[in-house]
Amino acid sequence: EVQVVESGGAVVQPGGSLRLSCAASGFSFDDYTMHWVRQTAGAGLEWVSLISWDGAVSSYAGSVRGRFTISRDNSKNSLYLDMNSLRIEDSGFYYCVKDRQFGFASGYSHPMDVWGQGTTVTVSS
Amino acid sequence: DIEVTQSPSSLSASRGDRVTITCRTSQSIGSDLNWYQQKPGKAPNLLIYGASNLQSGVPSRFSGSGSRTEFTLIITSLQPEDVATYYCQYSDNTLITFGQGTRLEIK
Numbered sequence: 001e002v003q004v005v006e007s008g009g010a011v012v013q014p015g016g017s018l019r020l021s022c023a024a025s026g027f028s029f030d031d032y033t034m035h036w037v038r039q040t041a042g043a044g045l046e047w048v049s050l051i052s053w054d055g056a057v058s059s060y061a062g063s064v065r066g067r068f069t070i071s072r073d074n075s076k077n078s079l080y081l082d083m084n085s086l087r088i089e090d091s092g093f094y095y096c097v098k099d100r101q102f103g104f105a106s107g108y109s110h111p112m113d114v115w116g117q118g119t120t121v122t123v124s125s
Numbered sequence: 126d127i128e129v130t131q132s133p134s135s136l137s138a139s140r141g142d143r144v145t146i147t148c149r150t151s152q153s154i155g156s157d158l159n160w161y162q163q164k165p166g167k168a169p170n171l172l173i174y175g176a177s178n179l180q181s182g183v184p185s186r187f188s189g190s191g192s193r194t195e196f197t198l199i200i201t202s203l204q205p206e207d208v209a210t211y212y213c214q215y216s217d218n219t220l221i222t223f224g225q226g227t228r229l230e231i232k
Contacts, residue, residue, distance in 0.1 A: 035221070045212055061220070095169075106218050107218065108157070109157035109159055109174065109216045110159075110214075110216045111159040112159075112169075113171045113180065115170070116168065118168060
């Protein structure tokens with residue numbers, strides 16, 4: 001079964017740090033771009049970051065650029081999101097998501113075909 | 126930056142109705158638009174990719190059309206299990222944006 005499972009969500013104070021992890025299985029992890037997408041309570045979806053299959057290309061939403069770092073370990077079929085200088089508005093449900101497209105192309109629309117169940121990040125004093 | 130406007134923000138329709146949801150972008154994006162369904166309490170699910178391609182396992186009552194700046198998601202015969210929020214999504218190089226979402230309810 002193709003699946004991704006997130007972990008690492010927690011309650012953290014403003015200004016704090018957190019690392020989210022995602023374990024992938026059932027597909028060739030090192031062939032696909034991976035994403036983090038978040039959703040705040042009662043709100044819509046916000047794309048956070050992507051990383052290409054080989055880790056050579058990464059991209060971030062403006063709201064997290066300079067504070068969050070995406071990485072992957074293909075030997076462990078794992079994706080990570082290091083979150084620093086956390087703000088209250090970073091609170092939400094974080095999804096690990098697989099890109100549908102094999103490989104990577106910057107001009108591609110990046111449809112996302114496998115979503116985890118998410119992990120909750122709460123930034124509160 | 127490319128802006129997207131998804132409409133309507135919510136709608137209510139009857140079982141068997143044809144439902145249309147639209148996304149408009151401020152610049153042409155060719156056919157590079159995708160649609161998702163998110164049922165309450167669940168993760169999103171990819172419905173349509175590349176504007177009009179049906180993702181495997183998605184019922185054929187769902188279809189997508191459009192190009193350049195205007196795109197449409199159509200449900201030809203609304204079913205109770207289609208109650209969900211629907212999102213469009215596009216990529217501007219490596220920056221990805223979701224539409225604001227359309228909440229669909231059954232009358």
